[in-house]
Amino acid sequence: MLDEWRRRRAAKRVMSGDGRPLARFRWWQLPGRALFYLPLRQGDGPEVVYAVDVRHWQNQGSGTVTADLYRDNRQHARSKLPAAFPVEGGTIQVAMSSFGIKRCHYVAADGIESQLTPDPRSGEGRRARLDRNHPALSRTIGFISLSMLLIGALLLLMQIIEAVSAIPPIAESIGSISSPIGLPWWLNAALALAAVVAGTERALRLQHNRLLDGAMN
Numbered sequence: 001m002l003d004e005w006r007r008r009r010a011a012k013r014v015m016s017g018d019g020r021p022l023a024r025f026r027w028w029q030l031p032g033r034a035l036f037y038l039p040l041r042q043g044d045g046p047e048v049v050y051a052v053d054v055r056h057w058q059n060q061g062s063g064t065v066t067a068d069l070y071r072d073n074r075q076h077a078r079s080k081l082p083a084a085f086p087v088e089g090g091t092i093q094v095a096m097s098s099f100g101i102k103r104c105h106y107v108a109a110d111g112i113e114s115q116l117t118p119d120p121r122s123g124e125g126r127r128a129r130l131d132r133n134h135p136a137l138s139r140t141i142g143f144i145s146l147s148m149l150l151i152g153a154l155l156l157l158m159q160i161i162e163a164v165s166a167i168p169p170i171a172e173s174i175g176s177i178s179s180p181i182g183l184p185w186w187l188n189a190a191l192a193l194a195a196v197v198a199g200t201e202r203a204l205r206l207q208h209n210r211l212l213d214g215a216m217n
Contacts, residue, residue: 017075032057036116100203
């Protein structure tokens with residue numbers, strides 16, 4: 001029921017495009033642009049290629065991030081995120097976290113999902129190429145990213161417990177709790193920076209966990 005409500009709400013945000021051509025991905029757009037492709041063919045009809053273009057750093061200053069949907073290199077529709085673009089045989093769903101794109105999938109009418117293919121020049125495309133060409137290194141980087149987020153989430157949890165236990169009624173009931181780990185400010189800052197880097201790396205792989213990645217947002 002909740003998912004259906006979200007889909008209907010997202011569908012209402014879709015606006016028609018103006019037919020402008022899709023701009024080529026440039027290297028200097030790496031930090032703030034994501035570009036994905038989806039070729040689709042219905043029955044014996046011609047193949048069409050959809051592209052989802054998200055300029056997230058460009059739009060975040062206004063508090064609104066939008067996604068543009070292109071059909072055969074022409075702007076077909078646009079929507080605020082999270083977006084659900086109706087296309088042949090299903091929808092293209094797009095969402096992002098504070099670190100980057102967390103979802104860009106084609107969901108067929110039968111419920112089967114498939115991730116769109118990132119532009120090879122984009123950050124997501126370069127990360128996917130690293131995974132294909134150097135799987136062992138890719139797994140190591142992924143493990144380090146996950147470890148950094150786990151450490152950051154653990155430290156955040158301890159800080160929350162310490163703050164909550166200091167509330168007078170709670171402190172009088174169970175006593176205040178002090179974190180067993182006291183870190184200097186520079187190490188706290190380094191761990192916070194590492195968590196941001198880890199979250200960004202996971203976003204390049206479209207990996208997102210509400211408890212880990214969400215806690216760092």
